Amino acid sequence: MSRKEDRWDSSLDHFINFWWTEVVKKVKDAIVFIDNPAAECLHWNMNGAQAFFVAGALGVKELTPLETGTKEQQKAVFITSEDVSGITEMAIRDIILGSRFEHCIVITAAPAAIHASIKSPESLPTDDPNNLRAFVELENRLLRWMGNAYFPQQSYTSEVLYCPLFAARLAENVFIMPPFSEFMGEVGPQSQDKNFSSSHKNMDHLAACLHSLMAFFGAREDVFSIGELSSALASKLDSLPAARARRKTAQNKVGILLFDRVLDLASGCNSDASNCLLDRVLSVLSPFPGHTAERCVDMSSLCLANRKAPPDLPLPLVPGCALQPGGISTFLDSASVKEGLLNVQRRVLEASKGTPTIRVTADSLAKRAKALALHGGLQQHADLLQQCLAVIQCSGGSASMSVELVAGMQKVLVQNLGVEDGEKGFVEVLKQITALLKTRKERDLKLDSVMLLLIHIFSVAGSEHNLVNSASEEMEQAKATLAEALLEDCQASENNWPGTIKDEIQASRVASEIFKKLVGIADARKKLTKYRNILTRQHSQQPASVSALLPTIVSDCLDKSRSAELSNDISCPIQGSSRGALGLFLGSAKPHPADNALTIVLVLGGITGSEIRSIQNIAKQNKKHVIIGSTKLICPKDCLKYVYPSTHITPAL
Template structure:
């Protein structure tokens, strides 16, 4: 079956293919793949596999004179801007061996290049290998290009995200008008339910085919034959594309395990994305803390409280921020699972319990307090660990999650959360009332409070 362990094993297997090629190499990786690696072992896994360095996928980066090998890991097609960046990096370097991993399958490259799918081998990848040798300046140098579905970020045992598709959004009425504008009047579509894959722009077709190719690879690994259900026009297209995937037809005939997959358009589930549910600690952390640069699923955690440095803008720039992802720390991983799945009160108490256990293990002077757990109490416990860098290193994962919790509970904007939750519930209760002046007045009042809070926060910064 496609269990939580199976999902993690699939993700590890995918990255093992990359790790097998990074020995003595400089690795260049785009943001989407970096975020997936962030939840799959982070940079430590690359260094343990023998990589010399990890650099941003940018035309302004390059390898050193004594670095003859490069590995490029991208989530996009090997054409256009992606190809240009690879070319620029190679021409600024002295590489003799280049390996390129792309999350886009060869069949999708054929579609993007208007090449027949009946050709033998991987002609698009083979042509790009020749370009790599040309850019390195010697056709006898070594170049490899291969597909690897580097799309999955296992945020938790029961939750996998796909950062590369964060911008993929369901079709709207305006999109139907755009599609019809390019069609003859007699062949114009009446509704979004009439749209098929061939009506979509080429870029959107490539996104959907890349998504379904990655899902098919995951199901192949788990020997699963899926039964798909779709809610919404975009979900219907994705489910249909998965069902018609050339490799999925053979898989469904022989796979011994069964699974159901439900596709839901985000326009039908917006309350889950923007609602103030009020009882999820992780939801509040993701809302109030600043995002980690280049990431969609993680935040920056200020760790200056764990040092003896003064809290100034200058010191903030010298200390790298913490984060929520701690894939190689067993204790932190367990705490993260509890924070993600439990109610806020239970999650905060679990954070305190982990801090107390870690402090007791290190014989630190603990001063327990009764009553409700507050952010200030968590900060006081966390400050005990700054007595030793060795102690900090041993419990770094738990401390990062604890500091994220503490800073969220003490954040100035958190007081507005309960107000927003109350208004949301009030609006739901009054949804069938034609005129409810009191609700409108309260919303206006909280809007003013939000503006005042934003001004005060900007002044403090």
């Protein structure tokens, strides 16, 4: 890697660490209140809350109105990943009113311009110095809540600071943005509304965060986008006054490729984790409370008092961190559970100085891990033991078997869909899924699993043919069967759903909404040309298969020799003009992603471990420097949010 690439890589780390270092400077002798997204960023970037305690913090608590400070604590630091308004502002107010603070510091990841635009929603965020008035007004409110209006003789002080704390670096050149974990495109009839600023209130905030990253790099960006949400964000960043001013003087060039997850939900909900162990970990293990990426590991097997938790307990009694800072590469670099077992056993043997065995199994590795822990290695090798148990727990158990079962069904359905007659294949697949809905309990299938099959098939089938017209009768049968399943499961309180579906009419209405969203998923790529189809149909030498869309697009963008193959599917904003549906290469003046020394691939809606691994390999093959970012790491269950109407039912994710 060249020196220039090293500089870019260090700039990403420097950007993240620089702002957290500024935060750490403020926490001495203070009680710290921090919200969950900011705490997740802290977990990945600064060794967790330990950085605060080393700097002299008195304690760390969640930013919630249920918390307060003690009588002895006079200084408080509030860290929020969003703007200080609404629920966040009320939480800070309640904490202060219930405490005896004399010095309060609020650190927000939203700039003053965002706060100013909240009061005037029709106005665009600018770099006008008058926007700082929003911070001054907040400082005055902090003083009033502390008691300055009633006890003016007291020495009360308040500060409001802006620090762009939005990125969590998972691995080398890989980051997520926990504050925007719910930022995703919409499907169904409501997706026709192009007013993304109203449906995505944090669009301005995300654009401001990307601007802060480019400003730290001293770079001007060429933003390439595919998908309606990505295009809206690209337009927002292009028109941001502060970004326009920066681009006039910036010396470096960065390419940003924005991609909508909704264009390929088939890859997002694919339960086949044979290409990357990280996907298996994300699918099998439960999310750590308050986190989007970290997963819980049951560490009770390493404890002397090894008592099994009740089977209905949602989380382990003694949870550890499966991924953890610096450890996610173990799962990214392993293609399968078997490979993960081999890699972890090698490290366990090095730590315990044991003798290697010819055959590695989950049971043999578990025995070695417990022996290492019982002989004084629990504290010294805690990170290794947590990863070891994570691999073991992903190799067996009911959750792992359920994932493998769904993966097998997805493969079979894709094979049936890939017959020569596409419409006939889709009709047959719908009939098979309808049968699965009826017999799901006999097959030990949860309704969520069958829904994942529907999402996967509709996304794979796409707009290759008119699904509604070609399978209208089968669609109605599947819809009616789904309504019966929803009513039955809600009445039985399965999946922890609230029993809001009380009769057949309501169940039918919800099922209709779900199928409208499924059709919207199928139509997500209908405006594309080259990238419309992701299904390779069966022929004499090869069975039907699904190609992940994101790696295909990245490969085209990083290889300039293939520029003639790129179509108008990928577009970029033109500086100084309005954003339109412009082709990428209509003229020689148009930029190309491969022209930049650094390319940032940013996925809106979540990225899988397999996609990360594929993009890393593509970058290595093309000798390009690529940073991979996303709003979150996605697993199949996350895709259920695209189809379940949240106003009626909420799946247990």
